[in-house]
Amino acid sequence: MKKSFYVICSITLIWNIVGVINYLGFVYMSNDAFKTLPIDMQLYVETRPSWVTGAFAFAVFSATIGNIGLLIRKKWANLLLILSLISIVIQTFYNFFIQDIVQIPYSEGALSILIVLVAIFLVIYSQKVNK
Numbered sequence: 001m002k003k004s005f006y007v008i009c010s011i012t013l014i015w016n017i018v019g020v021i022n023y024l025g026f027v028y029m030s031n032d033a034f035k036t037l038p039i040d041m042q043l044y045v046e047t048r049p050s051w052v053t054g055a056f057a058f059a060v061f062s063a064t065i066g067n068i069g070l071l072i073r074k075k076w077a078n079l080l081l082i083l084s085l086i087s088i089v090i091q092t093f094y095n096f097f098i099q100d101i102v103q104i105p106y107s108e109g110a111l112s113i114l115i116v117l118v119a120i121f122l123v124i125y126s127q128k129v130n131k
Helices: 003-027 031-035 039-047 050-071 076-098 106-129
Strands: none
Touching (some): 031 039, 050 106, 076 106
């Protein structure tokens, strides 16, 4: 196996673990931390549908497990990465086109696009590796 495979899988695994940490931080945010958010962000969090939070959870956990599967060369990894990509697209669509509480800053928009691109890369890469 090429050294680049392990480098790519390790970097993307770290990326996905950061996503899990971000999700857990969001879900288990203390009331004190919540109160430090800007008012519009508090309203966004309070009114965000549970299916969007579910898509967030599914995206980060399926991507992380799929990335681990890719690292150990399991064919099922591709399916999990595809499902993660779909979840990311659903969540991103909600954030940009449905919710109207928070104006998405350019930096967050760029990060959202990067997240989608990394997910697309992982799907394509896992298909290539598992042939």
